[in-house]
Amino acid sequence: MIRSFLTKSKKQMAQIAAVDPAEIKAHASTKLNTLERIMWPGGSEPKPATNQNHVRMYGHNLCPFVARARYTFACKDVAFQEVYVDLNDKAQWHLDFNKGFVPVLEVPSGELIPESGICSDYANQVAGPNQGLKLIPDDPVAAAMMRT
Numbered sequence: 001m002i003r004s005f006l007t008k009s010k011k012q013m014a015q016i017a018a019v020d021p022a023e024i025k026a027h028a029s030t031k032l033n034t035l036e037r038i039m040w041p042g043g044s045e046p047k048p049a050t051n052q053n054h055v056r057m058y059g060h061n062l063c064p065f066v067a068r069a070r071y072t073f074a075c076k077d078v079a080f081q082e083v084y085v086d087l088n089d090k091a092q093w094h095l096d097f098n099k100g101f102v103p104v105l106e107v108p109s110g111e112l113i114p115e116s117g118i119c120s121d122y123a124n125q126v127a128g129p130n131q132g133l134k135l136i137p138d139d140p141v142a143a144a145m146m147r148t
């Protein structure tokens with residue numbers, strides 16, 4: 001799964017992944033950013049109104065943790081809207097939520113979800129059983145090893 005990208009070599013990935021990492025890369029590159037991307041200022045600017053149609057990911061283009069979550073959404077063919085925030089001038093609502101770390105997901109009902117691994121799990125769970133690439137092996141041991 002995507003979180004392994006940050007901690008494992010390509011060879012290790014190939015041994016434990018449910019799918020070839022090259023396939024993930026190819027799939028993600030064609031599926032990323034299907035919805036309008038917006039930039040949002042920080043400081044005292046309030047959070048933008050919740051997108052009631054699509055999950056939103058508050059993030060930053062240089063953050064590898066955001067990339068992990070973004071790739072999972074792309075690989076699972078789950079549409080999402082990206083909102084780039086200013087990490088040099090964090091918004092108060094963001095600081096209050098999780099000290100201003102990205103990624104943060106906002107679901108259409110308005111709940112905010114922190115942490116790239118949790119955001120990735122969300123994408124995996126909302127995708128239908130045959131939707132997108134299979135990222136988590138069926139074998140529970142392999143699935144656990146993938147998460148280490």
Ligand SMILES: N[C@@H](CCC(=O)N[C@@H](CS)C(=O)NCC(=O)O)C(=O)O
Nearest residue numbers: 063064065087100101102103115116
């Ligand atoms: N454990 C977090 C780490 C996220 C993280 O460290 N993101 C960095 C950007 S790559 C961040 O938001 N840093 C806050 C800052 O720049 O002050 C996750 O996996 O989501």
